[in-house]
Amino acid sequence: MKQTNKFTSLVAGVGLFAAASTPAFAQDTVKVGLLTDFSGVFAQLAKDVEDAWMLAYDERDGMVAGHKIEIIKEDSENSPQVGVQKANKLIKSDDVAIFGGVISSGVGIALAGVADKEKVPFVAGFAIADPLTGKFCSPYVARTSFSANALQAGTGAYWANKGIKTAVFMGPDYAAGQAMLAGFKNGFEAAGGEVVLEELTPFGKTKDWGPSLLKAQQTGADMIYTFYAGSEAVQVVKQHAAFGMQESMPLRGAMWIYDEALWDAMGGVQMNAIHVTNYTNALDTEASERFEKAFMDKYGRLPVASNAMGYTNAVAIFDALEDAIEANGGELPEDGAAIIDALSALKLDNDPRGPVHFNDDHNAMQEELYMVQIVEGEDGKPTHKLIDTLPYGEDLPGCEMQ
Amino acid sequence: MTFFLFNLLNGLQLSMLIFLMAVGLTVIFGLMDILNLAHGAFYMVGAYFGYVVFQTTESFWISLLIGPLLSLALGFLLQYYVLQPLIDRGRTAHLDMALLTFGLLFFTIGLVDLIFFETLGLTFMSIDKPAGLGSYIDIGIMYPTYRLFVIALGLIVALAVWLLLDRTVIGAVVRAGVDDREMVRAMGVNIYLVFACVFGLGCWLAGLAGVVAGAGLSIDINMGVQILIPTLVVVVLGGLGSVKGCFFGALIVGMTETLSQAYVPALALFATYLLLAAMLIFRPQGFFGRAPKTV
Numbered sequence: 120m121k122q123t124n125k126f127t128s129l130v131a132g133v134g135l136f137a138a139a140s141t142p143a144f145a146q147d148t149v150k151v152g153l154l155t156d157f158s159g160v161f162a163q164l165a166k167d168v169e170d171a172w173m174l175a176y177d178e179r180d181g182m183v184a185g186h187k188i189e190i191i192k193e194d195s196e197n198s199p200q201v202g203v204q205k206a207n208k209l210i211k212s213d214d215v216a217i218f219g220g221v222i223s224s225g226v227g228i229a230l231a232g233v234a235d236k237e238k239v240p241f242v243a244g245f246a247i248a249d250p251l252t253g254k255f256c257s258p259y260v261a262r263t264s265f266s267a268n269a270l271q272a273g274t275g276a277y278w279a280n281k282g283i284k285t286a287v288f289m290g291p292d293y294a295a296g297q298a299m300l301a302g303f304k305n306g307f308e309a310a311g312g313e314v315v316l317e318e319l320t321p322f323g324k325t326k327d328w329g330p331s332l333l334k335a336q337q338t339g340a341d342m343i344y345t346f347y348a349g350s351e352a353v354q355v356v357k358q359h360a361a362f363g364m365q366e367s368m369p370l371r372g373a374m375w376i377y378d379e380a381l382w383d384a385m386g387g388v389q390m391n392a393i394h395v396t397n398y399t400n401a402l403d404t405e406a407s408e409r410f411e412k413a414f415m416d417k418y419g420r421l422p423v424a425s426n427a428m429g430y431t432n433a434v435a436i437f438d439a440l441e442d443a444i445e446a447n448g449g450e451l452p453e454d455g456a457a458i459i460d461a462l463s464a465l466k467l468d469n470d471p472r473g474p475v476h477f478n479d480d481h482n483a484m485q486e487e488l489y490m491v492q493i494v495e496g497e498d499g500k501p502t503h504k505l506i507d508t509l510p511y512g513e514d515l516p517g518c519e520m521q
Numbered sequence: 522m523t524f525f526l527f528n529l530l531n532g533l534q535l536s537m538l539i540f541l542m543a544v545g546l547t548v549i550f551g552l553m554d555i556l557n558l559a560h561g562a563f564y565m566v567g568a569y570f571g572y573v574v575f576q577t578t579e580s581f582w583i584s585l586l587i588g589p590l591l592s593l594a595l596g597f598l599l600q601y602y603v604l605q606p607l608i609d610r611g612r613t614a615h616l617d618m619a620l621l622t623f624g625l626l627f628f629t630i631g632l633v634d635l636i637f638f639e640t641l642g643l644t645f646m647s648i649d650k651p652a653g654l655g656s657y658i659d660i661g662i663m664y665p666t667y668r669l670f671v672i673a674l675g676l677i678v679a680l681a682v683w684l685l686l687d688r689t690v691i692g693a694v695v696r697a698g699v700d701d702r703e704m705v706r707a708m709g710v711n712i713y714l715v716f717a718c719v720f721g722l723g724c725w726l727a728g729l730a731g732v733v734a735g736a737g738l739s740i741d742i743n744m745g746v747q748i749l750i751p752t753l754v755v756v757v758l759g760g761l762g763s764v765k766g767c768f769f770g771a772l773i774v775g776m777t778e779t780l781s782q783a784y785v786p787a788l789a790l791f792a793t794y795l796l797l798a799a800m801l802i803f804r805p806q807g808f809f810g811r812a813p814k815t816v
Contacts, residue, residue, distance in 0.1 A: 160743070163644045292790075320782070321790040323747070326538075326738070329531035329668070330783035336662065337524060353645050353739035363656075363663030384645040384739050 149186045149440060149451065152193065152209035152218030154230070155244065159197030160349055161222040163380050164425045168220055168244050171429030174417055175437060183437050184444035191215060197222075199229035206233045206241075216451050217242065217458055219263075219436050220429075224248035224295060227262075234259040240455040242439075242462065244432035245425070249298055252482035253517035258456040261463065261481035263432040265397055266514045267295070268302040270373060273488050273512030274395040275306025275344075278371070283307075283342055285315045287335040287368075289355070290346040292319035299346035299373075306512055307344075315340050325351070328358045335368065343368055348375040353384045360388035369393070377493060379423045382501055390501060392493050398427035398472040399491045401503040410471035427471045431483065435475075438465055480518040485511055523661050528783045529776070534668040536775025537675020538737075541730035542748055543755040543767050544682055545723025551762020552699050552719050555604060556615050559622035560727050560752065561745030562629035563592040567728025568735040568744060569633055572646045581651040581736060588735075589728030596724025599625075601717040626745060634742050646740040648732065667737055674733065678726065679768050686764060695719055699762065751778075754797050760810020769808055 153172055155165040172190065181188050191213050195202035202221070209215045210233070218234075219242035221227045227246025234241035235257040243251060243262040247270070252262050278286070288303060290296035296319055304314050315338045318331045325331075335343050343364075347355050352375060359370045365388075370376070374396035377389055400411055400421045410430065414422040422430075439462035443452050452458065459481060467475040475485050487508045496502035546560045571588025575581065604618070612618070637643045649655070654670050657663040686692035697705045698712055706712050734744065755774050759766025774793055781792040788795075800807065 162638065319786070323743075324790060325782070326747075326751070327531060327535045327779060327782075329534070330528055330779050333524060333527055333531070333662075334783060350645055350739045350741040350743070353647060353741075357647070357737075357739070358665070361655075361657060361665035361667060363665075381645050383643075384647040386647050386649045 147186050148189050149183055149444075150189045150191060150213055150215040151436060151440070152191050152206075152213065152215040153220045154193045154195055154202065154205055154209060154218050155220030156197040156222045156226065157192075157194040159223075161197055164222045164245065165194075165220070167423060167425035168222065168429030168432065170418060171414075171422070171426045172220075172433040174414060175430055175433035177417070178413065179437060184441045185449065186444065188437065188440075195221060195223070195226045195230075197226065199223075199225050202226035203229050203233055206230050207237075210237050210239045215239065217436055217440065217455065219432050220244045221246050224251065227251050228255055231255045231257060231260045238455055240458045240462075242432060242436050242459075244429055247298075248294060249302075249515045250517065252480040253515055256480045256518035256520055258520060259459055261435075261459050261477065263435045263475075263483045264428050265485070266482055267298040268305065268515045269482075269484070269512040270395070270397065270488065271299050271302030271346075271512065272306030272309075273509055274373065275303040275308070275312065276310040276512070277306075277395070277488075277490070277507075277509040278342070278344070279307050279310030279312035283312055285313050285338070285340040287316040287318060287338055287340045287343045288314050288345070289318045289320070289331060289335065289343055291322035291325075291351060293322040296322065296346055302512070303344055303346075323351075328355050329362070332359060332362050332364065336362070336364065340368060343370045345370060345372040345376050347372070348378070349381075352376045352378065353381050356381075356385050356392070357388055365391075374424045382493075389493050390495065393490060393506065395509070396424050396489050396491055397485060398424045399489050399503045399505060401491060401505040402471070402473075402489065403505075404473065406469040406473075407471040409469070422471070431467065431470055431472065431475060434470070435462055435465060435467065435483075438462075438467075478514065480514060480520070482514055484514075487511055524783075527662060527664065528779055530664065530668065530672070531783075532776040532779035533772075534671050534775075535779055536771045537672050538730060538734060539748075539751050539755055539775055540675050540768060540771035541678060541726055541733065542752045543759070543771055544678070544764060545726040546752055547756045547759065547762055547767045548682070548686070548695075548764065549720055549723045550756065552695055553600075553604075553716055554613070554615075555618045555622070555720075557622050557720075557723070558619055558749065559599070559625040559629070560724070561747075561749035562626045563596055563724040563727040564731040564734075564748055565629060565633060565745035566595060567592040567731030568648075568740045569637065569646075569731075570728070571732035571735050572648055572740055575648045579649075581648060581654075584648055585729070585732050588732040589725045592728025592731070593721045593725035597717045597721035599724075600720035601713065604720075605713055605716065626749070630742060630745060638742065644741065646735070648735040648740070650736045671733055671737060678729075679764075682726075682764055751793065754793055756807075757797060758800050758807055760807025763807065763809035766807055766809030 155168055157165045193205040195205055209218050217240045221243050222245040224246045227243045228251055230241050240259050245264050247264055247267045249266045249268050288300050290299055372394050377392050377394045439458050442461040443458040463477040463481050473485050475483050478484050490507040491503045492506050493501050494504045549557050567589045570591040571584040574587045575584040650667050654667045657665045694710055702712050751774055755770040759770030777792050781788045
């Protein structure tokens with residue numbers, strides 16, 4: 120709850136006042152819930168998503184189809200139980216039209232259940248577990264990030280096509296790590312590569328990566344592919360460098376392992392590392408330059424991938440509301456599924472990540488992924504350099520929409 | 522074969538890091554009968570303050586020297602002004618102290634989060650290794666020099682603590698305090714001051730471990746809680762209050778974790794706890810602990 124901020128209470132206060140004086144005016148407000156993991160291990164990502172939401176909010180002057188948007192923020196604390204409780208609060212006592220955000224896949228899947236039961240639309244901002252728009256797909260659930268398989272299978276195929284024959288996979292031994300491994304293996308092995316060692320380490324309990332790195336060394340594989348985030352990522356990258364393996368067996372992965380927020384902590388060993396991402400501020404398309412400038416103007420720093428993800432999330436929600444309200448003669452539709460339908464029909468051609476559209480499972484798809492290298496920028500600080508683009512992977516099947 | 526030898530080195534490195542943490546905890550428990558769950562907080566304070574010092578001076582060595590001093594000072598103050606007065610008022614049960622110090626651990630985490638994340642926007646930090654220890658040497662494979670440094674530091678600290686407690690007058694007073702604190706007071710020793718000093722020293726060691734981990738691993742908000750559990754396992758294995766036990770306990774835990782991760786990954790998550798359970802069943806006082814006093 121530490122993120123309950125003045126803005127929310129101010130807006131809530133104004134809303135309350137308006138409701139008391141002129142009931143007609145109150146109907147003009149559309150309430151949107153930003154429910155995400157403000158505390159816990161995803162605190163940084165949640166803040167990134169929040170910043171991007173506020174940028175998207177400002178860009179449309181807080182209005183959607185002639186209605187005032189009221190954002191109500193709640194902290195799901197990276198806990199499915201808390202998330203469900205807060206979602207019920209947003210639905211039942213705040214009467215939100217739609218809610219989004221959410222980093223954690225565990226929380227995301229729990230919220231998909233709430234959305235489906237209460238028939239209030241939910242749009243995951245991150246939560247990349249495949250089943251969210253697979254087994255748990257619903258007319259009331261959408262996702263604006265991507266699925267683990269789409270990202271990792273695309274990347275696996277890319278490396279195999281680049282002549283990497285053998286790889287060691289290293290990752291934390293829990294749902295996300297296993298999903299990333301499966302996705303990478305799908306793409307890598309279908310394109311002729313072989314995963315020679317699957318090294319899954321106890322999540323949050325591992326104190327030393329030495330044994331795993333030594334095991335990887337023994338295999339003589341061409342590269343190590345990893346999925347680690349946060350402090351685990353810092354430690355793996357540092358220790359991999361300390362064992363002198365950067366040349367002989369490069370450590371690769373997706374944006375989490377070499378996240379910008381970790382660069383200071385890595386102390387330079389991240390230089391020249393190559394990883395895949397679905398957004399980088401090194402992109403120079405018109406849409407990404409515009410987003411970069413707007414973000415820079417508002418926050419005084421360059422946006423990162425999680426900002427872009429939060430931005431897509433907010434823009435998709437606001438645009439979907441706009442379309443759904445206009446289609447319904449200026450009023451919010453009775454059935455929240457109409458908003459998700461409107462969202463699925465969106466073509467976000469100006470998304471900073473590149474054009475984004477939605478598939479039949481209500482999951483975001485983008486045209487390509489980006490291979491980036493961390494290099495020294497003009498100011499001497501590390502920065503991204505775009506070195507290649509690669510085709511986007513596919514979602515896993517498994518959705519039977521009711 | 523070399524794979525096995527290098528894993529032994531890795532295991533030794535991890536053991537020494539855990540030992541630095543556990544030895545303070547066990548000495549505090551042995552002398553004062555306080556189960557100090559805030560020990561993880563002192564580890565964290567050492568690392569964060571070490572980071573601040575490092576940012577100012579850009580020197581690992583100064584950070585290693587000064588970082589743990591804040592842990593020492595806070596530990597001293599905590600014992601002298603908070604815990605001792607509470608004990609004097611009769612709050613001596615293990616549960617009282619465990620609850621209080623556990624609360625302190627979470628208070629510290631919240632406070633550090635407020636300062637570093639909420640205010641300064643820092644989530645993950647590290648202290649850079651010094652020039653001589655940042656690289657690796659070829660001893661069959663490329664082996665990180667920093668790991669060799671951690672092993673050496675752990676052995677030196679183990680020797681120093683053992684000498685201090687076993688071979689000096691200060692050590693004699695401390696050991697006497699463990700056996701019969703009333704008699705020590707009657708001999709004219711300000712036992713409260715001794716307690717606070719030992720408490721501070723234990724916290725200093727935790728802070729030292731924090732700075733060492735801050736360079737070898739990383740600094741983040743969960744570090745204090747994460748290290749606390751293996752530390753408690755070591756203390757229980759070795760026998761509460763025994764430095765020698767603590768050393769062997771740390772070796773066993775470090776080796777078990779490393780070797781299980783290397784050879785039987787499926788066991789890695791619970792091998793240590795299996796050991797702990799076995800120890801509690803067959804020898805609840807630990808390897809070198811004394812059977813509970815019956816008087």
